[in-house]
Amino acid sequence: MALKVRELTPWFGAEVSGLIRVETLDEGTCRELQQLMKDRELLVFRDFDIDRYFQNYLCELLCVDGQPDTDVVASNAERQSGFYISNTREGAAAPFGELMFHSDATYSTGPYEILSLWGEEVVPPVVPTRFASVTRAWDSLPDALRARVEGRFAEQTNQVQNRGGEGDRLLKAIREERTITTPVGYVNPRSGRTMLYVCSMVTKGIVGMDHDDSEDLLGELFAHTEQPENVWTHEWRNNDLVVWDNLAVQHARPDVEEGGPVRTLRKAASPAVPAGLVPQQSYGTMVD
Numbered sequence: 001m002a003l004k005v006r007e008l009t010p011w012f013g014a015e016v017s018g019l020i021r022v023e024t025l026d027e028g029t030c031r032e033l034q035q036l037m038k039d040r041e042l043l044v045f046r047d048f049d050i051d052r053y054f055q056n057y058l059c060e061l062l063c064v065d066g067q068p069d070t071d072v073v074a075s076n077a078e079r080q081s082g083f084y085i086s087n088t089r090e091g092a093a094a095p096f097g098e099l100m101f102h103s104d105a106t107y108s109t110g111p112y113e114i115l116s117l118w119g120e121e122v123v124p125p126v127v128p129t130r131f132a133s134v135t136r137a138w139d140s141l142p143d144a145l146r147a148r149v150e151g152r153f154a155e156q157t158n159q160v161q162n163r164g165g166e167g168d169r170l171l172k173a174i175r176e177e178r179t180i181t182t183p184v185g186y187v188n189p190r191s192g193r194t195m196l197y198v199c200s201m202v203t204k205g206i207v208g209m210d211h212d213d214s215e216d217l218l219g220e221l222f223a224h225t226e227q228p229e230n231v232w233t234h235e236w237r238n239n240d241l242v243v244w245d246n247l248a249v250q251h252a253r254p255d256v257e258e259g260g261p262v263r264t265l266r267k268a269a270s271p272a273v274p275a276g277l278v279p280q281q282s283y284g285t286m287v288d
């Protein structure tokens with residue numbers, strides 16, 4: 001299949017055209033897409049009218065080497081059949097409010113590897129989704145700031161931190177706190193590249209620092225990650241598919257109003273449920 005690729009920023013993101021929805025993609029196309037994901041961390045397909053199965057197929061394809069197991073794809077699609085971000089669809093997650101930068105299920109022992117959103121119904125002016133590469137953030141970290149985080153660890157939590165946004169209201173259904181400790185400079189198991197693995201929404205603090213010092217350091221790290229040159233903003237249209245490496249690229253969104261223009265995004269992920277989580281308790285809440 002002849003694919004055309006356009007880079008979205010100098011450091012990450014690519015728009016891919018020419019992909020056709022078929023039952024099973026040929027080996028060459030699979031390899032090309034897998035390599036593109038490794039190199040660019042986020043792929044956009046526009047005017048791409050696909051069903052949930054194929055969305056899950058692409059997520060699984062970009063999560064594995066070779067061809068995805070179709071039984072796994074079908075199972076993932078079934079388990080995620082109600083997985084939506086919407087301000088109008090009943091039972092959907094994150095129906096309103098601003099979400100600060102985060103990766104989904106950072107606090108689990110094995111977070112989602114690949115996330116995707118597909119524009120099922122979006123009515124202009126629709127609130128965009130913003131993306132930032134924390135691989136790029138680590139690579140471009142100033143020496144003085146890098147020296148302050150070398151060897152440090154961060155505590156990640158499922159409780160939204162009080163740094164702005166409205167995620168705290170959205171996620172209050174999670175009752176029991178879960179935390180995990182990860183290196184600030186964390187090697188992405190998918191790519192082997194180091195990431196600046198802290199985020200404004202759910203990183204609780206730097207281990208071994210008092211609260212004020214930790215917040216000061218985190219504030220500098222967040223400002224570095226979220227500087228405009230490191231952010232790519234996706235303006236949604238119907239039938240847009242965005243697929244990204246959940247660890248390497250963080251996502252956020254400005255305020256979505258209750259009763260505002262329709263914004264329904266179908267979500268799919270691989271693996272279907274993060275490791276170390278009990279399905280349904282946290283599942284479906286930690287989302288854009």
Ligand SMILES: [Fe+2]
Nearest residue numbers: 104286287288
């Ligand atoms: Fe999310």
